[in-house]
Amino acid sequence: MRFSFFKLSILLIVIGASGTGIVFSDAPKTEQQMTLEESQIKQMSLFFEKGDIGYHTIFISEFEGQGVFFRVVDPEFGTISKGLIQTKMSIGYFDVKESGMYTVLLTNLAQKEMNYEVEIGSTAAQDIIIPAGVMFAGGLLLLFASYVKLKNYRTEQPDENIR
Helix, strand or coil, X not given: XXXXXXXXXXXXXXXXXXXXXXXXXXXXXXXEEEEECCCCEEEEEEEECCCCEEEEEEEECCCCCCCEEEEEECCCCCEEEEEEECCCEEEEEEECCCCEEEEXXXXXXXXXXXXXXXXXXXXXXXXXXXXXXXXXXXHHHHHHHHHHHHHCCCCCCCHHHCC
């Protein structure tokens, strides 16, 4: 069986994407379902290493237009990120400047008890570099293979078909 640049590029892209998925799924994360009364505050924390990129996902299953206020704080309780979520699902990212426990604080702004699904985790940005590089190399090879295939491709248009 002959192995072409096209097949090799697709293989590299699949290997890189699979590696990225595996690294991301093995990254530390924690998920919790919360029920908050009106104006109640709850928190969840996770330890992060310096230089990482963290994320938080907030899902409101019974969303009816009421929002939730969130705040991400560092180990010294300095605010890194904050905002008002007024959609059914929200994802946010934050940079980790120093190692330690980072906390997501949620405040229910609805007039009634609400259920939330909250996840905080690491993107494992340092570990994804190699699989992402393999995927990028596969993409470049795919572009090159496409160029080689198309550079000699010519179509002739008879004058009688042009109007």
